[in-house]
Amino acid sequence: MKNLKKLSAALAVATIVSSVAVGTGAYAQTPDKEVPAAEQSKKKEFSGQGVSAPIKLTEAELQKARAEAVPAIGVIRPVGQEKASTNFAQQGIAATEYQIPAENISFTFNNLEDGEAIVSDKMIHTFATGTIPVTVVQWDDSSWYTTKVSYQLVSTSGEDIGYTAQTVTGDYTSNNFTLNFVNVPAGWYKIKITNVGWSNVSGNGYTSAK
Numbered sequence: 001m002k003n004l005k006k007l008s009a010a011l012a013v014a015t016i017v018s019s020v021a022v023g024t025g026a027y028a029q030t031p032d033k034e035v036p037a038a039e040q041s042k043k044k045e046f047s048g049q050g051v052s053a054p055i056k057l058t059e060a061e062l063q064k065a066r067a068e069a070v071p072a073i074g075v076i077r078p079v080g081q082e083k084a085s086t087n088f089a090q091q092g093i094a095a096t097e098y099q100i101p102a103e104n105i106s107f108t109f110n111n112l113e114d115g116e117a118i119v120s121d122k123m124i125h126t127f128a129t130g131t132i133p134v135t136v137v138q139w140d141d142s143s144w145y146t147t148k149v150s151y152q153l154v155s156t157s158g159e160d161i162g163y164t165a166q167t168v169t170g171d172y173t174s175n176n177f178t179l180n181f182v183n184v185p186a187g188w189y190k191i192k193i194t195n196v197g198w199s200n201v202s203g204n205g206y207t208s209a210k
Contacts, residue, residue, distance in 0.1 A: 044141065044200060046116075050107040051193070052158075054116040062115045065165065066196045069150040072166035074179040079137065102126040102209035109193060110202040111141060112149075117194040119158040124189045126209050134191060135178040138203030139171040147171050148197035151205075153181045156188050167196060172203075184209075 046054050057065065103125035109118055124132060132153060140147040152165035166179045195201050 044111040046109070046111045046113070048107070048109040048112075048118065050105060050121050051109055051118040052121060054112060054118050056113075057115045057117060057194070059115075062196070065117075065150060065194050069152075069165040069167040069194075069196060072151070072168045072177070072179040074166075074168075074177055076172070076175050076177055079174060079176050100127045102132075104207040104209055105191070106204070106206040107191065107193070108204040111200045112193070112195045112202065113200055114195050114198050117192060119154065119193075120191045122190075123156055124191070124207050124209055126184065126186050126189075129183060129185050130210065132181045132184050132189070132207055132209040133178050134181070134205055134207050135176050136168060136203055136205035137172045137176045138168060138201055139173055140197070141200040141202055145197055145199040147201050148195075149201055149203065150194045150196050151179060152192040152194070153184065153189050154192045156190055158190060158192060165192070165194065176205075 103123070105120050105122045105124055107120050112118065126132065134151055136149075136151065138147055138149050146169060148167055148169050150165040150167045153161070153163040155161045163181055163184075168177050168179065191205075191207065
């Protein structure tokens, strides 16, 4: 399932904890399979929703992005698991006893080339220090290489503000992957998405800050 239906688990609570296997750290990557010549010459156009136009990194910037991103350790769960909505009134909790809910975002990207980065158009707005979970699905469009995409919390202008980029390695289609940015002060933020792999990738995701 490679469409926005993968977002049907929006704001779901993840239940199965797992770490993602990472590569050797080498920047030169050979295909997992032999790539046919016809496939090598194909160029697909980027499209997306809720994200900026792609920005092509220089070779030095790409190597830096690959070197500085850390492997994402997060939560994997099947797509489609729903979370029961919270009804504060039924629990007898007064409105003044819980914080204003955060404003979250969703995004979609298709055919993001290796060495390209995009930034979410909309902003996450939180009202208290806490965790910002980012749940994603992603896949390699060619199926010849291992998918490697980094996700980073950045400023509203897309600048680095000290949150280390986290790389999710591998395809997630029937399952999704949730990574977390922790101890984030109240404020406005965006998500930067960088293809640090070796071929076009697609995916989508959403945040679920509270």
